[in-house]
Amino acid sequence: MPFSECIHDVYRHFKLISNFSFLREGESFYGTSGALWNYSLSIFYILIFIIAVPGNILALWAFFHQKSTSPSRVFLRNLSVADISYVLVLPMRIIYHLSDNHWPFGHIICQLLGFLFYLNMYCSLYLMSFISLDRLLAVVIPLKSQSFRKPLYANVAVGILWVIVIVCMSPTLFSGRKQTNSSGICNKLYLEKTNPTALTSTIVAFAIPLVTIVVSYILILLKLRTVQQNEERPVKDKAIKMIILIVMNFLFAFVPYHVCRIIYIQQQSFGNITEGLRKANQITSALTCISGILDPVMYFFLNRLYRKTFLKLFCKNREDVI
Numbered sequence: 082m083p084f085s086e087c088i089h090d091v092y093r094h095f096k097l098i099s100n101f102s103f104l105r106e107g108e109s110f111y112g113t114s115g116a117l118w119n120y121s122l123s124i125f126y127i128l129i130f131i132i133a134v135p136g137n138i139l140a141l142w143a144f145f146h147q148k149s150t151s152p153s154r155v156f157l158r159n160l161s162v163a164d165i166s167y168v169l170v171l172p173m174r175i176i177y178h179l180s181d182n183h184w185p186f187g188h189i190i191c192q193l194l195g196f197l198f199y200l201n202m203y204c205s206l207y208l209m210s211f212i213s214l215d216r217l218l219a220v221v222i223p224l225k226s227q228s229f230r231k232p233l234y235a236n237v238a239v240g241i242l243w244v245i246v247i248v249c250m251s252p253t254l255f256s257g258r259k260q261t262n263s264s265g266i267c268n269k270l271y272l273e274k275t276n277p278t279a280l281t282s283t284i285v286a287f288a289i290p291l292v293t294i295v296v297s298y299i300l301i302l303l304k305l306r307t308v309q310q311n312e313e314r315p316v317k318d319k320a321i322k323m324i325i326l327i328v329m330n331f332l333f334a335f336v337p338y339h340v341c342r343i344i345y346i347q348q349q350s351f352g353n354i355t356e357g358l359r360k361a362n363q364i365t366s367a368l369t370c371i372s373g374i375l376d377p378v379m380y381f382f383l384n385r386l387y388r389k390t391f392l393k394l395f396c397k398n399r400e401d402v403i
Contacts, residue, residue: 213327
């Protein structure tokens with residue numbers, strides 16, 4: 082065998098061995114990366130659960146023990162119910178990720194869990210827009226709005242909201258088994274399978290509260306500019322705190338998810354779903370759970386009894402603070 086052919090043969094075998102080793106390293110790397118991803122999501126959900134559940138249970142206790150009520154308290158009470166229901170499904174997400182994306186609970190629980198998670202997420206989103214509208218009426222037309230800013234009307238509005246969201250999210254309960262839970266994978270946890278109307282429904286579902294919140298706060302801020310330094314100062318301070326808290330909640334919890342979701346649905350319709358986009362869909366869905374932590378912060382600043390109860394429980398030397 083000529084020397085040049087021998088060298089070429091050795092080089093060819095060395096290249097094959099190197100490629101094989103590289104692939105093995107790559108498989109190990111991505112396997113480790115997948116495990117790290119699942120552990121990270123699990124830890125995130127555990128932290129959300131530990132913080133959000135006590136805060137919202139305390140809020141429920143405070144709201145149901147208030148002698149008087151108002152539209153804002155009706156909305157806050159239902160928001161705390163939605164938040165608790167929202168985070169109580171997280172343990173199954175935790176188990177799913179700790180089991181390396183294996184779903185052990187069967188088809189029906191998979192359907193139900195996806196339905197409950199997104200039902201309560203959208204109820205939370207729309208209840209925040211109700212709170213914004215209520216503040217708008219209280220600040221811009223306080224006297225004229227007294228005739229229709231009543232707890233009864235608020236309860237009716239909330240009841241209609243729950244019914245509408247339940248009806249709109251009900252298709253997640255009735256999709257086929259093959260699309261939902263195949264080989265131990267629950268696609269309903271992150272709505273990984275979409276339908277032709279998903280893009281339109283997602284845009285509409287997000288646009289309505291977005292426009293409501295933005296317009297409400299623009300009008301509130303315009304009104305507050307005309308308020309004198311000492312005139313209606315408590316109303317002004319409360320409105321500004323609420324604007325900051327709800328806008329932060331909206332920006333951190335819901336905007337990233339819906340922006341990513343719109344891109345995800347559009348790319349899936351073209352068959353262009355990448356691993357990065359799939360992970361972005363998961364992490365932005367996880368970020369919506371931050372709302373369960375930020376809402377109790379809002380209750381602290383907006384509800385006197387919640388603030389007083391919280392301070393008594395966790396700040397013994399501040400019992401005199403109201």
